[in-house]
Amino acid sequence: MQPFVTAEDILHAADRIRPFVHRTPILTSRSINHLMEKQLFFKCENFQKVGAFKARGATNTIFSINDNELSKGVATHSSGNHAQALSWAASLKNIPAFIVMPSNSSRVKVEAVRSYGGIITFCEPTLTAREETLFKVMEQTGAIEIHPYNDTRIIAGQATAALELMQDTAGLDLVLSPVGGGGLLSGTALSANYFFHGTDVIGVEPEQANDAYLSFTQKKIIPSVNPDTIADGLRTSLGTITFPIILDHVKEIITVSEASLKTAMRILWERMKILVEPSSAVPLAAILEKKILPGYEKIGIILSGGNVDLDNLPWLKL
Amino acid sequence: MQPFVTAEDILHAADRIRPFVHRTPILTSRSINHLMEKQLFFKCENFQKVGAFKARGATNTIFSINDNELSKGVATHSSGNHAQALSWAASLKNIPAFIVMPSNSSRVKVEAVRSYGGIITFCEPTLTAREETLFKVMEQTGAIEIHPYNDTRIIAGQATAALELMQDTAGLDLVLSPVGGGGLLSGTALSANYFFHGTDVIGVEPEQANDAYLSFTQKKIIPSVNPDTIADGLRTSLGTITFPIILDHVKEIITVSEASLKTAMRILWERMKILVEPSSAVPLAAILEKKILPGYEKIGIILSGGNVDLDNLPWLKL
Numbered sequence: 001m002q003p004f005v006t007a008e009d010i011l012h013a014a015d016r017i018r019p020f021v022h023r024t025p026i027l028t029s030r031s032i033n034h035l036m037e038k039q040l041f042f043k044c045e046n047f048q049k050v051g052a053f054k055a056r057g058a059t060n061t062i063f064s065i066n067d068n069e070l071s072k073g074v075a076t077h078s079s080g081n082h083a084q085a086l087s088w089a090a091s092l093k094n095i096p097a098f099i100v101m102p103s104n105s106s107r108v109k110v111e112a113v114r115s116y117g118g119i120i121t122f123c124e125p126t127l128t129a130r131e132e133t134l135f136k137v138m139e140q141t142g143a144i145e146i147h148p149y150n151d152t153r154i155i156a157g158q159a160t161a162a163l164e165l166m167q168d169t170a171g172l173d174l175v176l177s178p179v180g181g182g183g184l185l186s187g188t189a190l191s192a193n194y195f196f197h198g199t200d201v202i203g204v205e206p207e208q209a210n211d212a213y214l215s216f217t218q219k220k221i222i223p224s225v226n227p228d229t230i231a232d233g234l235r236t237s238l239g240t241i242t243f244p245i246i247l248d249h250v251k252e253i254i255t256v257s258e259a260s261l262k263t264a265m266r267i268l269w270e271r272m273k274i275l276v277e278p279s280s281a282v283p284l285a286a287i288l289e290k291k292i293l294p295g296y297e298k299i300g301i302i303l304s305g306g307n308v309d310l311d312n313l314p315w316l317k318l
Numbered sequence: 319m320q321p322f323v324t325a326e327d328i329l330h331a332a333d334r335i336r337p338f339v340h341r342t343p344i345l346t347s348r349s350i351n352h353l354m355e356k357q358l359f360f361k362c363e364n365f366q367k368v369g370a371f372k373a374r375g376a377t378n379t380i381f382s383i384n385d386n387e388l389s390k391g392v393a394t395h396s397s398g399n400h401a402q403a404l405s406w407a408a409s410l411k412n413i414p415a416f417i418v419m420p421s422n423s424s425r426v427k428v429e430a431v432r433s434y435g436g437i438i439t440f441c442e443p444t445l446t447a448r449e450e451t452l453f454k455v456m457e458q459t460g461a462i463e464i465h466p467y468n469d470t471r472i473i474a475g476q477a478t479a480a481l482e483l484m485q486d487t488a489g490l491d492l493v494l495s496p497v498g499g500g501g502l503l504s505g506t507a508l509s510a511n512y513f514f515h516g517t518d519v520i521g522v523e524p525e526q527a528n529d530a531y532l533s534f535t536q537k538k539i540i541p542s543v544n545p546d547t548i549a550d551g552l553r554t555s556l557g558t559i560t561f562p563i564i565l566d567h568v569k570e571i572i573t574v575s576e577a578s579l580k581t582a583m584r585i586l587w588e589r590m591k592i593l594v595e596p597s598s599a600v601p602l603a604a605i606l607e608k609k610i611l612p613g614y615e616k617i618g619i620i621l622s623g624g625n626v627d628l629d630n631l632p633w634l635k636l
Contacts, residue, residue, distance in 0.1 A: 025343075046591045047591055051591060266628065269593060269628060270628065273364045273365055273369060273592060273593040273624035274591060274592055274593065275587060275591040275592065275593065276591075306591035310584065310587060310588065310631070310633065311633070313628070313631075315629070
């Protein structure tokens with residue numbers, strides 16, 4: 001029997017995290033609507049705590065676990081937003097968060113994790129080294145692992161972003177979500193399936209990290225191999241829990257080029273005057289590439305996060 | 319007798335422009351408050367139409383003039399947000415906007431003016447050439463001049479930004495506004511003076527464009543000479559209408575260094591995930607430099623605009 005995320009799990013997650021996270025605004029832009037010939041509703045998780053939707057899953061998970069089990073802290077290996085989110089959520093409970101990060105992580109990301117109180121152990125930048133180092137850290141500290149996406153509590157937490165988006169915007173035909181490990185996409189698909197039957201969900205990922213597309217079409221998990229994309233949040237492979245949910249409840253997986261991803265990111269910055277990270281621009285890139293069929297006119301887009309390295313903007317390297 | 323902006327002028331301006339401009343949101347950031355040890359309320363005119371508060375004054379002015387007088391269009395010389403705002407406001411009335419721009423204006427600004435339908439005439443990048451070219455364009459077209467700031471209707475329009483800020487945030491001790499030509503600052507000071515007696519107003523400008531500071535302390539207009547600041551909106555001199563209002567109703571003019579301006583701008587981007595232009599960061603730089611006295615704790619800040627050249631960010635040239 002597969003681990004399962006129920007409608008109640010998502011509603012409980014929404015209640016559980018409400019005191020800690022923002023109900024983020026949904027922005028619209030006449031100028032982008034005009035350009036794209038669609039009615040778009042952007043759920044601004046870039047304005048979320050720690051600058052990304054990951055705050056939802058981390059808070060839901062930590063506040064689902066009893067204090068006894070949490071007493072030695074939590075641990076994960078991540079160079080991205082989950083590391084920041086877990087450090088921040090752990091600080092709400094006054095417990096330590098042990099973060100294993102590859103030695104080549106950017107200064108900005110290391111500083112961000114530290115600013116939320118995360119205790120970092122560096123390792124070689126390989127998956128094996130990350131997993132081995134995490135195992136050692138957990139042995140030494142007694143901390144428990146919180147996986148970035150392959151966890152029902154994480155999925156239920158991430159599902160609340162789309163839940164709010166669909167609650168606050170009546171009559172969406174479609175919600176577009178980026179897909180990396182699948183935590184956000186599987187949660188989004190479950191929220192639509194449980195609560196908003198008329199709303200389809202499509203996942204979007206970079207062509208150069210098209211493992212979710214391959215997995216979806218071949219109906220088995222195809223791991224991500226040497227993904228080469230600026231959307232650093234979308235380089236991971238699907239998980240054993242996220243994949244079956246995606247297969248059951250997601251309409252389609254669409255891939256987009258790096259060039260349209262950069263263009264879409266710049267459109268969001270220039271027209272909406274907001275900072276979003278490359279991963280957030282992937283859904284808009286799908287619309288830009290005219291890959292969303294007519295019939296889908298009123299579309300929700302989850303802007304997953306706003307953590308960018310301002311010294312290192314993608315269009316300066318085009 | 320000086321031209322005069324009354325309380326009624328400001329309230330009429332608010333009514334007049336309401337159908338066309340945004341009542342922009344006021345954002346707060348716990349992380350910036352913590353860093354600055356003040357309670358800050360940011361009025362986000364970067365989210366305003368055309369990306370700057372200038373949309374307010376331009377709309378108020380154009381909709382104050384009778385159709386007959388407007389029939390040949392409007393004209394101005396500007397390389398900045400006023401050029402975009404006037405082009406946009408003119409398009410609401412279906413009249414032409416003739417914009418004289420220096421030949422060295424950035425591609426981004428030229429494109430922005432064109433995107434709003436402005437008809438551009440280029441000239442040599444000197445004040446004399448700009449004024450002479452504007453005069454010729456007005457002679458040829460019959461268009462009337464709309465000055466960027468030295469106009470009571472412009473001032474009344476800009477005053478509505480602070481009016482909304484103080485209406486929506488009870489009990490502000492202080493409002494900080496950047497000062498260039500003084501349209502925004504004089505309007506802000508009048509709104510506080512007429513409607514919110516407990517709220518002081520302070521103007522902030524770059525040290526390297528400190529003409530308002532000099533004018534304020536010497537009680538006469540000292541023109542801006544070769545201002546060398548990245549805050550491109552603040553290089554102009556005060557006007558004969560804006561200056562006396564500032565002298566009467568502004569508490570103080572504070573200057574800030576280019577370095578703290580850049581730091582403040584980056585803080586706004588990174589912590590709030592919003593794009594603001596250099597001029598908008600000047601008030602926060604004053605707080606960063608600890609130039610705001612204790613006693614001012616609950617402070618409104620007008621983020622004047624969000625039009626930046628993303629190929630040319632100031633911190634990449636530090």
